[in-house]
Amino acid sequence: MANVVVVGSQWGDEGKGKIVDWLSERADVVARFQGGHNAGHTLVIDGVSYKLSLLPSGVVREGKLSVIGNGVVFDPHAFVAEIARLGAQGVTISPANLKIAENTSLILSLHRELDGFREDAASNSDTKIGTTRRGIGPAYEDKVGRRSIRALDLANMESLPAKVDRLLTHHNALRRGLGHPEVSHEAIMEELSSVADKVLPYVDRVWKILDDARRAGQRILFEGAQGTLLDIDHGTYPFVTSSNTVAGQAATGTGLGPAAVGYVLGITKAYTTRVGEGPFPTEQDNEIGEFLGTKGHEFGTVTGRKRRCGWFDAVLVRQAVVTNGMNGIALTKLDVLDGLDEIKVCTGYRLDGKVIDYLPASQGAQTRIEPIYETLEGWKETTRGARRWNDLPAQAVKYVRHIEELIGAPVAILSTSPEREDAILVTDPFQD
Ligand code: GDP
Ligand code: IMO
Ligand code: MG
Numbered sequence: 457m458a459n460v461v462v463v464g465s466q467w468g469d470e471g472k473g474k475i476v477d478w479l480s481e482r483a484d485v486v487a488r489f490q491g492g493h494n495a496g497h498t499l500v501i502d503g504v505s506y507k508l509s510l511l512p513s514g515v516v517r518e519g520k521l522s523v524i525g526n527g528v529v530f531d532p533h534a535f536v537a538e539i540a541r542l543g544a545q546g547v548t549i550s551p552a553n554l555k556i557a558e559n560t561s562l563i564l565s566l567h568r569e570l571d572g573f574r575e576d577a578a579s580n581s582d583t584k585i586g587t588t589r590r591g592i593g594p595a596y597e598d599k600v601g602r603r604s605i606r607a608l609d610l611a612n613m614e615s616l617p618a619k620v621d622r623l624l625t626h627h628n629a630l631r632r633g634l635g636h637p638e639v640s641h642e643a644i645m646e647e648l649s650s651v652a653d654k655v656l657p658y659v660d661r662v663w664k665i666l667d668d669a670r671r672a673g674q675r676i677l678f679e680g681a682q683g684t685l686l687d688i689d690h691g692t693y694p695f696v697t698s699s700n701t702v703a704g705q706a707a708t709g710t711g712l713g714p715a716a717v718g719y720v721l722g723i724t725k726a727y728t729t730r731v732g733e734g735p736f737p738t739e740q741d742n743e744i745g746e747f748l749g750t751k752g753h754e755f756g757t758v759t760g761r762k763r764r765c766g767w768f769d770a771v772l773v774r775q776a777v778v779t780n781g782m783n784g785i786a787l788t789k790l791d792v793l794d795g796l797d798e799i800k801v802c803t804g805y806r807l808d809g810k811v812i813d814y815l816p817a818s819q820g821a822q823t824r825i826e827p828i829y830e831t832l833e834g835w836k837e838t839t840r841g842a843r844r845w846n847d848l849p850a851q852a853v854k855y856v857r858h859i860e861e862l863i864g865a866p867v868a869i870l871s872t873s874p875e876r877e878d879a880i881l882v883t884d885p886f887q888d
Contacts, residue, residue, distance in 0.1 A: 458670070458673075458675055458676075458718055458886070459670075459675060459676040459677070459678065459716060459717060459718035459719070459886075460479060460483070460675075460676075460677050460678070460718055460719045460720075460721055460885040460886055461677075461678035461680065461703045461706040461717050461718065461719070461720050461721065462475055462476050462479070462677065462678065462679055462680055462721050462723055462786075463680035463683070463684065463701065463702060463703050463706075463720065463721070463722055463723065463780050463782075464680060464681075464682055464683025464684060464686075464701065464722070464723055465683060465684055465722040465723060465724040465725075465772075465773050465776040465777075465780075465782070465785065466683045466684070466685055466724065466725060466728055466729070466730075466769075466772065466773065466776070467682075467683050467685045467686055467728070467729065467730040467731070467736075468495075468681075468682045468683040468686055468730075468731070469496070469683075469725075469729055469731065469754075469756070469757075469763065470683060470723040470724055470725045470788055471723055471725065471786070471788035471789060471871055472497055472513075472679065472680060472681070472723045473497025473498050473499050473508060473513045474497075474498070474499055474500070474788070474871060474874060474876070475721070475723050475786045475788070475869060475871065475879075476497070476512075476513040476514070476677060476679045477499040477501070477513050477514075477516060477517070477876060478869075478871075478876060478877075478879055479677055479721075479885065479886070480513065480514045480517050480520055480677055481517065482675065482677075482884070482886050483514065483520065483675045483676065483677035483886070484520065484521065484669060484674035484675050484676070485514075485520065485521045485522075485523060485666065485669050485674060485675070485676045485677065486512040486513060486514025486515075486520055486521075486522050486523070486676075486677045486679055487512060487522075487523035487524075487525055487662075487666065487676060487677070487678050487679065487706075487710050488510075488511075488512045488523070488524050488525060488528050488679050488681065488709075489525040489527045489528065489678055489679075489680070489705055489706045489708075489709030489710050490525075490527040490528060490680065490681060490682075490699040490700060490701060490705050490709045491528060491529070491592070491680075491681030491682055491697065491699055491701070492509075492510060492528055492529040492530065492531060492534075492563060492590060492591075492592050492595070492681075493509040493510040493531050493534040493538070493563075493590050493758070494509075494587075494588040494590045494592045494681070494682070494697065494758060495508075495509055495510070495681035495682065495758070496508075496509055496756060496757025496758040497509070497513050497679075497681075497757070498757055498874070499513060499516060499876065500874040500875050500876065501516065501875075501876045502875075502876075503875075504545070506542065506545060506547070507541075507757055508538070508542075509534065509538060509757075509758060510524070510528075510530070510531065510534050510535055510538055511524075511535075511538055511539075511542070511549070511554070512524070512679050513679055514677065514679070515542065515547055515549055515553070515554065516542075516547055520553065521553055521554075521555070521665075521669070522549075522553060522554045522555070523554070523555050523556075523557075523662055523665070523666065523710070524554070524555070524556045524557060524560060524662075525557050525560070525662055525709045525710035525711070526557040526559045526560050526662065526663075526709060526710065526711060527699065527700075527705055527708060527709020527710065528557075528560055528709065529560070529561050529562075529563050529591075529592055529595040529596055529599070529699075530556065530560045530561065530562055530563060530607060531562070531563035531564075531568075531590065531591065532562060532563075532651035532654065532655050533565075533651065534563075534590075535654075535655065536651065536654050551657040551658050554658055555658060555659075555660045555662055555665055556607055556655065556658045556659050556660070556662070557607065557659075557660070557661075557662035557663070557710075557711070558606070558607055558608035558659050558660060558661060558662070559606055559607070559608065560606060560607045561595055561596075561598065561599040561604035561605070561606055562595070562604065562605045562606065562607065562609075563590070563591045563592070563595040564591070564595075564605065564644065564647060564648075565639075565647060566591075566594075566623075566627050566631075566639050566644070567591030567592075567594040567595045567598070568589065568590060568591035569591075569636070570591065570594040570627065570630065570631075570634075571587055571589050571590065571591045571592070571593060571594055572589050573631075573634045573636055574634070575587055575589060577634060584733055585694065585695055585732060585733055585734075586695075586731070586732030586733040586734075586761075587697075587732065588732075588758050588759055589759075590758075592697060592698055592699075593697075593698040595698075596698035596699060597698070598623065598626070601626070603619075603622050603623050603626055604623075605619055605620070605623065605648065607655060607659045608659060609648075610648060610651070610652040610655055610656055610659070611652070611656055611659070613649065613652075616645065616648060617641070617645065620641055620644050620645060620648070621641065623644070624638075624639060624641060624644065627639060662710060662711060663710065663711025663712065666710055666711065666712055666716075667711075667712065670712070670716060675886055676716070676718075678703075678706035678710065678717065680701055680703070680705075680706070681701065682697050682699070682701040683701060683776075684701060684702055684722075684772075684775075684776035684779060684780060685730075685772060685776070685815075686701055687699075687700055687701040687702050687779070688700055688701075689702075690702060690775075690776075690779045692734045692735050692815075692819075692822055693817075693819065694819070695732065695733050695734025695735070696734075702779050702780045703717060703720045703780040703781060703782075704717075704780075704781075718885075719783045719784070719885040719886070719888055720780050720781050720782045720783050721782070721783065721784055721785065721786055721868060721869075721885050722773070722776060722777065722780055722782040722784075722785045722786070722865065723785070723786050723788060724773055724785040724786065724787050724788065724859075724863075725768075725787075725788050725789050726768060726787055726788065726789050726790045726792065726793055726855075726859075727748050727752075727765065727766065727767060727768050727789070727792065727793065728765070728766045728767065728768060728769050728772075729748075729749075729752075729754050729763040729764060729765050729766075730763065730764045731756050731759070731761050731763050731764070732761075735819075735822040735823050735825075736764055736766060737766075737769060737771075737772075737802065737805065737822075737825055737826070737827045738766035738767040738768070738769045738800075738802045738827050739764050739765070739766040740765060740766045740767065741764075744765075744766075744767075745764070745765040745766060746765075747796070748765040748766075748792060749762065749763060749765045751792045752765070752789055752792040767799070767800040767801060767802060767827075767829065768799075768800075768801045768802065768859065769801075769802040769827070770801055770802060770803055770859065770862035770863055771802055771803065771804060771805060771813060771814065771815060772815055773785075773859075773862075773863045774813075774862065774863045774864055775814055775815055777863050777864055777865045782865050783865070783868075783885070783888065784865055784866045784867065784868030784869075784883055784885065784888070785863070785865050785866070785867055785868065785869075786867075786868060786869035786870070786871060786879075787856060787859065787867050787869070787870050787871065788871040789871065790839050790852060790855075790856070790870060790871070790872060791838065791839045791840035791841075791842075791872050791873060793834065793835075793852075793855070794835065794836075794837070794838050794839055794840065795834070795835075795836060796834035797833075797834050798831050798832065798833060798834050799831070799832045799833075799834050799855060800829040800830070800831050800832075801829065801830050801832060801858070801859070801862065802827040802828065802829055803828055803829070803830050803862060804827075804828040805825035805826060805827060805828060806825065806826045806828060807821055807824060807825050807826075808824065811828065812825075832851075832854065832855055832858065833851050833854075834851060835849040835850075835851035835852050835855075836849075837849040837852075839852050839872050840872055840873050840878075841872055841873045841875070841878045842870075842872045842878070842880065843872070843877070843878060843879070843880060844880065845870075845880055845882070856870065866882070866883065867882055868881075868882050868883040868884075868885055868888070869881055869882065869883075869885075870882065
């Protein structure tokens with residue numbers, strides 16, 4: 457298959473950035489298709505860390521075209537700041553190597569504020585989502601509500617005032633209702649005109665650029681953000697993000713047809729983590745969770761929040777294999793399990809006295825399910841940095857094989873440390 461889409465199989469932070477960086481050597485174009493700067497993708501190259509939020513992970517490699525698709529919600533201030541931050545690390549980003557879709561919806565200060573107002577007003581864990589407070593949800597609401605300011609609108613200062621008025625009619629009603637001061641038309645116009653010159657040089661017809669690339673035989677790598685259980689339809693609703701994170705969105709979020717997507721690679725952590733509120737059946741709020749969190753450095757890239765940690769949940773990943781149509785997975789952070797006496801894997805749930813093999817869709821049932829575990833023997837040797845299958849201890853191989861069986865998908869790539877080159881390639885997704 458010519459193209460590859462990378463998606464998260466769990467609640468995000470599976471190591472998508474590392475795998476996208478690694479695979480991008482074989483790609484010509486790297487395209488983001490949903491989410492925004494709520495994402496935090498860390499790459500480590502020769503000991504140096506690069507943290508990407510809004511920009512595709514392909515920007516760190518010279519000679520690759522990076523694309524921000526129409527499915528992304530785009531914060532122009534975050535964009536300018538991220539380019540400056542990466543510039544200080546020696547990464548050059550210009551309109552020659554980065555394109556932003558003209559029909560991408562913008563995140564403005566009023567979206568960020570509304571996200572914060574709502575989170576602050578939510579009094580308990582039933583109503584608080586634990587968002588990244590980046591304005592992602594409010595920006596997607598405005599997109600679907602047909603009142604977004606989009607990237608191409610920055611080029612047309614005459615028609616902008618009417619669009620801003622329509623947006624403010626909605627937002628100021630909400631702000632009054634939440635007990636916050638209104639925003640003025642002038643403030644938003646000023647905000648937009650202050651970023652227009654910085655953004656417009658990058659704005660282009662992305663669907664056409666990608667189609668031309670495809671026709672010229674170039675390879676496209678679609679980079680997902682978040683993970684399947686944060687998907688607005690397939691995740692643990694309402695404790696989700698506001699976009700479709702599954703592979704089907706790669707087509708819609710860039711302007712290509714579904715056949716262009718190609719191989720679907722699910723990035724899958726060898727255990728489970730989650731940031732923010734919401735159900736987490738295999739969570740280990742104990743010394744096991746502490747072990748995984750400390751050894752795996754499980755702190756959010758974007759907000760610095762401590763990630764909740766638990767055992768691998770094969771039920772959730774098996775379901776993600778289906779909802780994404782995964783051809784294979786990249787299993788990451790196996791090295792974090794080194795040294796454990798035994799390792800548990802969730803293979804089913806008990807719900808109201810019955811055994812089930814899927815994640816129930818209702819919020820109530822999701823909080824009542826109890827995991828059913830299998831216990832596997834651990835290994836004492838290190839897997840960290842392994843680059844050949846034969847270097848893995850027998851018990852680690854057994855764990856990987858067992859996961860493949862439980863989830864119904866093969867391991868195409870095994871990652872054994874944060875470093876770019878520390879991975880074992882089993883199947884090349886671009887060749888499969
Ligand atoms: P993403 O959001 O899916 O891109 O993942 P993050 O970058 O937020 O979190 C994954 C973290 O794990 C990052 O700090 C990576 O450097 C690190 N990482 C990725 N793969 C591995 C691995 O195989 N082993 C270890 N120990 N760390 C890894
Ligand atoms: P990457 O791409 C992990 C979570 C937030 C919150 C919920 C909604 O690094 O894997 P939002 O700000 O999107 O409205 O928050 O989604 N969340 C993530 N968790 N990794 C991410 O991205 C996330 N992006 C959003 O913590 O629970
Ligand atoms: Mg992350």
